[in-house]
Amino acid sequence: MDLTVMDLPAYRALAVHRVRAGRPLQGQDSVAEEVPVALEFNGVSHAVMMATPADLEDFAYGFALTEGIVDATAQIHDCEYASGPQGYTVQLSIAASCFARLKEMRRNLTGRTGCGLCGTESLAHAVRVLAPLKMRPSFTAAAVTLAAASLREYQCLLAATGATHAAAWCTADGHIELIREDVGRHNALDKLVGALLRSSLDARSGFVLITSRASYEMVQKTATAGIALLAAVSGVTGLAVDVAQSAGLTLLGFTRGTDFSIYSHPEQLSLDSQ
Structure with a gap:
């Protein structure tokens, strides 16, 4: 299972001056590279x-x-x-x-x-029109909950720096198979999509879980990869909901513990096993 590949230095150690309970301390910290x-x-x-x-x-x-x-x-x-x-x-x-x-x-x-x-010159170029997803499998709430519960343990760069977003591809039963991290939420998702493209995995058979909010671009990138469910730990935007509805993508927000909000295509998510 290829969870993450960090072939270049993603973070570095720095000497820092800390203040704890009003007292100065010397220490070391790790910061994410940008x-x-x-x-x-x-x-x-x-x-x-x-x-x-x-x-x-x-x-x-x-x-x-x-x-x-x-x-x-x-x-x-x-x-x-x-x-x-x-x-x-x-x-x-x-x-x-x-x-x-x-x-x-x-x-x-x-x-x-x-x-x-x-830099977009006209409103017509602002949002790409996406063709409806060809493959729209159903997923279970239990799978989403399982993936959300285990996400943090796979975020190695976050554990080291506390400064990065993550995007994870999860199997239909909720197991995290691939994860990529970056200081930018869009970048983390692009890295995940690229990892899927270069793997033997069928991206359409699973779903994506992200640590950030879900803007329209996050929905657009997920749908372009052929993936029919995007779960965000944070909130969603109105345009993200519109794009998800049009593309046939199930969009979840505030995915925390056993809770989440469904903003589009709830029929593609089964709650029976929750």
Whole structure:
């Protein structure tokens, strides 16, 4: 079971000055790294994201799919990354048809960030229209509860730093099979999607659990990966609910303990075994 791969330093130790009950103390702490990561497609720079420098190939694969640059893993021919004094560059070689589509996208967008719509030139480009999910399996409340109860024990980077989000892919019976962490919630989900793309797992057979709120982009990325249920530990936005309803995705918020709120497609979640 491949839970996480941290091939680059994701955090570092620092000497810190602590104050406990008003008394100064000397100690050590671990802080999560946050560096610029440039994503290049066929030699052309497309985006620079602030991210934790771990699982960068997963990040690039997931970003390429969830941002609509490619439609399948087979359209990514190669992926390499290199470090520099200012950060990391991830270079992807993609199919010519995908690169042509990317160039058309770049004509319409002057820039994007991991937080939303910065640089979008028109309302028509703000939210991608998603095709309804082709596979919409039912899941059980018991599975969601089991995954939520075990999530924290898999968050190694959070345990070390206290500063990261996580996105986990869970089997239909609620066992966490893959997890990725990052200082950014969007990045963590992209890394998870990329890990799924590069694995032999059928992403559509399970569901995603995230430690953050569920914005429309988190729903969009999950649905683009073909996954029919997204459970968020925190709240959801109105647009996230609208996108989930349209895509046929079951969206849960405030997933804590045995509790959660269902915002779309409750018929795809069985409560019988709860």
